[in-house]
Amino acid sequence: MIDFKNLHKKFGKLVVLNGLDLNIKEGGIFAILGPNGSGKTTLIKCLLGMVIPNEGTITYKNKSVLRKWDYRNDLNYLPQIANFPPNLTVLELIEMVKNLRPKQSNEQDLIKLFGLTDSLHKKLGNLSGGTKQKVNIVLTFMFDSNLIILDEPTNGLDPIALIHLKELILKEKAKGKTILITTHIMSFVDEMADEIVFILDGKIYFKGSVDALKTQTKNDNLEHAIANLIAKQYA
Numbered sequence: 661m662i663d664f665k666n667l668h669k670k671f672g673k674l675v676v677l678n679g680l681d682l683n684i685k686e687g688g689i690f691a692i693l694g695p696n697g698s699g700k701t702t703l704i705k706c707l708l709g710m711v712i713p714n715e716g717t718i719t720y721k722n723k724s725v726l727r728k729w730d731y732r733n734d735l736n737y738l739p740q741i742a743n744f745p746p747n748l749t750v751l752e753l754i755e756m757v758k759n760l761r762p763k764q765s766n767e768q769d770l771i772k773l774f775g776l777t778d779s780l781h782k783k784l785g786n787l788s789g790g791t792k793q794k795v796n797i798v799l800t801f802m803f804d805s806n807l808i809i810l811d812e813p814t815n816g817l818d819p820i821a822l823i824h825l826k827e828l829i830l831k832e833k834a835k836g837k838t839i840l841i842t843t844h845i846m847s848f849v850d851e852m853a854d855e856i857v858f859i860l861d862g863k864i865y866f867k868g869s870v871d872a873l874k875t876q877t878k879n880d881n882l883e884h885a886i887a888n889l890i891a892k893q894y895a
């Protein structure tokens with residue numbers, strides 16, 4: 661479904677992606693992991709067309725995405741840091757996004773699910789971090805798309821919201837959607853991911869199931885299995 665080939669991205673002298681190859685098949689939950697600054701967000705932004713790679717190709721459903729925009733109608737994206745206009749209310753933002761996207765939206769159930777009814781008329785600049793993240797989630801899931809990209813979706817969420825988020829993701833997976841998630845929360849990965857994609861030194865260092873990683877590293881604890889993977893590389 662998504663194919664990255666020989667992807668290179670530098671920011672000045674900093675090499676972030678260095679000939680990265682990755683194929684993501686349709687359907688399931690893929691956790692994009694790697695140390696801070698390893699290029700997870702950069703990879704996602706290349707797929708979104710928000711960062712242009714120096715070299716390499718990216719195809720989505722067998723069509724190149726580079727400098728094309730149509731494919732974006734088929735995806736929902738939750739950014740790591742949502743820079744919402746502080747003077748708009750939650751409702752005004754939802755209405756604005758609905759006006760911008762020519763797609764059927766289903767925000768009412770999500771607003772209820774995340775307990776946002778009482779916050780609809782509050783200005784975004786006055787919301788707590790966790791409440792902003794709930795708004796971010798509503799904006800992401802209110803459209804029906806085949807590809808869902810979540811950059812650190814659990815940021816600031818309380819346990820109840822986290823349970824709702826997990827249920828939401830699993831519901832989308834059950835519909836056959838493809839879900840890419842970056843996170844540093846290993847318990848979340850252990851519980852949710854069908855496959856781990858681990859980025860190190862600008863390349864894919866490991867791709868496989870959570871169980872395969874645990875077997876390969878001979879470690880049943882995912883946090884330790886990942887640490888073991890990195891330690892081996894730098895040994």
Ligand SMILES: Nc1ncnc2c1ncn2[C@@H]1O[C@H](COP(=O)(O)OP(=O)(O)OP(=O)(O)O)[C@@H](O)[C@H]1O
Nearest residue numbers: 671672674676694695696697698699700701702703
């Ligand atoms: N627009 C940019 N200009 C310059 N450097 C950038 C830019 N975007 C990212 N970088 C750098 O590229 C590297 C990779 O950043 P990226 O955000 O992709 O990492 P990440 O794996 O998502 O990190 P984290 O786990 O901390 O979120 C970092 O060193 C970052 O500072």
